[in-house]
Amino acid sequence: MSEILDIAAALSRLLKAENVLLICHKNPDGDTIGSAAALYWALKGLGKTVAVLCADPIPSRYDYMDIGLYTGQFTPGYTVAVDVAGIQLFGDSIAEYTRRIDMCIDHHPSNSGYADCMLLDGDAAATAEIIYELLTAIGTEITPTIADCLYTGLSTDTGCFKFANTTARTHEIAAKLITAGASLVKLNNILFESKSRSRLAIERLALESLEYSFGGRCATVYLTKEQIAETGADGTDLEGITSLPRMIEGVEVGITIRQQPTGSYKVSVRTVTGVDASAICAHLGGGGHKQAAGCELLGSLDNAKAALLTEVEKALCKES
Amino acid sequence: MSEILDIAAALSRLLKAENVLLICHKNPDGDTIGSAAALYWALKGLGKTVAVLCADPIPSRYDYMDIGLYTGQFTPGYTVAVDVAGIQLFGDSIAEYTRRIDMCIDHHPSNSGYADCMLLDGDAAATAEIIYELLTAIGTEITPTIADCLYTGLSTDTGCFKFANTTARTHEIAAKLITAGASLVKLNNILFESKSRSRLAIERLALESLEYSFGGRCATVYLTKEQIAETGADGTDLEGITSLPRMIEGVEVGITIRQQPTGSYKVSVRTVTGVDASAICAHLGGGGHKQAAGCELLGSLDNAKAALLTEVEKALCKES
Incomplete structure (x- = not known):
């Protein structure tokens, strides 16, 4: 299991780190990208060599973060996984960089503890909250760009302050x-x-396929793979x-089933x-948060x- | 025009007022109801006789505010309009109570100044922000119920912190x-x-009727009046x-046209x-905010x- 760090300990290791590789999870969302980008700009501001790596392309809607992506420009000296709850979420295409992770910064209580050390706050609504505290502790100036990156993480992981994970601290x-x-x-x-x-x-199309149980x-x-292809819906749409x-x-349980190009x-x-x-x-071999x-x-x-509905029934019975 | 008050002056008048009638705008939304309800509970906590009046029924989704409605139980001694930008927004059915309004608390910069005196803050995202400051100035304890009422005003008028009127103060x-x-x-x-x-x-149905210009x-x-009737859509749905x-x-301008039961x-x-x-x-004889x-x-x-699109074209030309 990972060594558990507090903010000060995480900070001290980051300040010593050189040639830092920040790694996002695959199918990247606003929190993994925003958190990595904020840390990227803060470490760059401290004069460090740093870059961000993700198995999948960063959606163009996040272009405003202006992230420096890793393209082999240096040999990673310290790897930091950001918002990645388990190694299966890195994606195979970057396996050579994820065999050993020095530090993980995350807010998923389910984090498997794969990294050498970990800054984990399961009460944080988003990893961006933890990064904000880290940057405040460093004394980094929160530039408008860093503010944009962190706001992105905070707002996307809370559905713009709507989800149950939102707290006074988030606001x-x-x-x-x-x-x-x-x-x-x-x-926004x-x-x-x-x-x-x-x-x-x-x-x-989704509304047309709606079934109640x-x-x-x-x-x-x-949604079939043909429907997804026909409409041109991308990952964000889906x-x-x-x-x-x-x-x-x-409705207490909402399920969305998307057929993948491979048929799964x-x-x-x-x-x-x-x-x-x-x-x-x-x-069913997956995981996540209590409400998502x-x-x-x-x-x-x-x-x-059938497999899904069997599990849903169990969960609904447990509730009542 | 209204005498303009600051928080302290508004406070001093409210503290002197007896038999207070708080009046919402017709087709009440979360801000007019939440703001009136918060003020209702605060004034009640000060031992005052107070009630809330609205020309239209309060939607049942707001039942948790547990507002005391005005049913003629006292002769109003002081009338306060909450979140009402102009007299045409009161509704004819309560005209006997709105002929003279003692105070108006509002955040619409377009407020017509119909009240004797006015606490207006056009920078506030919601009237609920002003009420929060007023209650803080009174020193009222923000009970969980008052917090629910104010949160309702704040969050509904900002689209849950998404709209352009949201500020650091809102959060x-x-x-x-x-x-x-x-x-x-x-x-939420x-x-x-x-x-x-x-x-x-x-x-x-709305998506099916979509037209671009x-x-x-x-x-x-x-949406036709028949479609609205068939689906059973209520004011909130619409x-x-x-x-x-x-x-x-x-899309820079989004227009929704709903045929009313009267045909307008x-x-x-x-x-x-x-x-x-x-x-x-x-x-076209209406009004509102810059983005809504x-x-x-x-x-x-x-x-x-045709009339609408003529005005839209002018507005789009002005922009570019």
Whole structure:
């Protein structure tokens, strides 16, 4: 297991580190990218050689962070995984860099402890909250760019301050980031107030496929690989759909099943308080948070659905 | 015009007031109700006789505020309009109480100054921000119920901290309200994370009626009174639709036209920064904020659309 660090200990190791490689999780979201980018700019500001590595491309909507990506320009001397709960989330294409991770900074209570040392705060709404405290401890100036990066992590992981993980601290940090110059209007428009035409198209198809189970307590949405290809929906469009079924009045478990190009099913489970999404997914080889988890299933769609609904039923019974 | 008050002056008048009638605007939203409710509980806590009046019913989703409504139980000695920008927003059915308004507390810069005196802060994201400062000045304990009321105003008027009116102060107050016991998870679920089946139905119809103008810079959605009746969509469902067309990638002006039971058209205009929604509506007898405004049009649908698009074109030209 990892050695557990506090902010001061993590700080002291980072200050000693040279040629730092910051590593995001695959299918990168706003928190892993925003947190890595903020740390990137802070370490760069301290004169360090640093770069960010991710198995998948950084979506273009995050271009404003202006991250320096790792392209082999130095031999990594210290590797820091940011917002990565387990080694399976790195992605195979960067395996040569993830065999040994020096430090992990994360807010997932389920973190497997794969890194040599770890700064973990399971109460933080986002890894960006931890990075904010780290940068404050360093005494780094929170530049407008760093504020943009951290605001991105904070706001995307909380669904713009809507999800159950949001705390007073989340809002306090948001206030400080706005004061530091975060481009609130621009970022909120990019992150939350804009839907591509492909997103609208896939949303309509999702609504058409909607099925209820357990007397309306569970809603399932299913998208074929052909539908995904036809609409041109990208990862962000599809990610957005996952919150849809759970939103429906009376629904306690919302499931989104997306057929992957390889034929396997990527499953996203979203639940209301009291129903444990991570338990549903853990039994199927996946994991995540209490209200948002996921897994990947193989075989026929009917079998996948049946397996899922069996776990959903158990979780709903446990609740009542 | 109204005498302009600061917090201290408003406070001193409120402390002297007896038999206070707090008045919301018609078609009440989270801010007018939440602000009035918070003030109601604070004045009640000071031992005053107080009640809340609104021309329209308070939607049941706000039941948790447990507001004491005015039913003629006392003769009003002091009337306070909360979040009401002009007298036309009171509603005719309560005209006997709105002929003279002693005080108005509001955050709309467009407030017409109809009240004897006014506590106006056009920089506040919501009237709830002003009420929070007022209650802090009184030294009222922010009980969990008051925190719920103010959080409702703050979060609904900012689209859960997404809209351009959100500031560092908004987040700071949100943090304080959470610390004071606002039921964040419950409220966010009620206010933002739940869609009725009728809302989903009306959303699908709205998407089907979508029309683009000016090369995709304007998107218009149209709902007939029959569609509204068939889906059973209520005011909240319909209100939610108004943000939809503006959200589409590339759209600068999003218009929602809802046919009213009387046949007139209720128009909601939402714009991106740089395009003035209130200017578009002001020319058509309406008004509102820079990014969110509205008006009501009579006559044929084609004429209504033509009049709207003429104003939209002017606003888009002004921008570029």
